[in-house]
């Protein structure tokens with residue numbers, strides 16, 4: 001049987017995602033990032049059509065609540081397994097990174 005990852009491990013993974021995004025944004029002499037693209041995926045836990053720190057906070061809360069009390073926040077159980085586990089965290093991180101992936105500028109022939 002698979003052991004759940006400790007909360008601190010998942011939190012570290014999520015923090016690393018945030019740090020990577022912050023590092024990519026903080027480089028000097030770059031134009032400001034484009035406005036956020038609307039997000040309609042399952043990781044938008046507060047339903048505001050955006051995947052941001054509020055959703056990250058809700059996911060971390062759901063993770064902690066599940067692992068402390070077994071209370072399931074179904075919206076954060078992305079794979080509908082009946083548990084909020086590493087697979088849900090991987091889904092959230094993947095969506096987080098995909099949304100923040102820089103778009104490639106069109107090349108002019």
Ligand SMILES: [Ca+2]
Nearest residue numbers: 044046048050
């Ligand atoms: Ca949201």
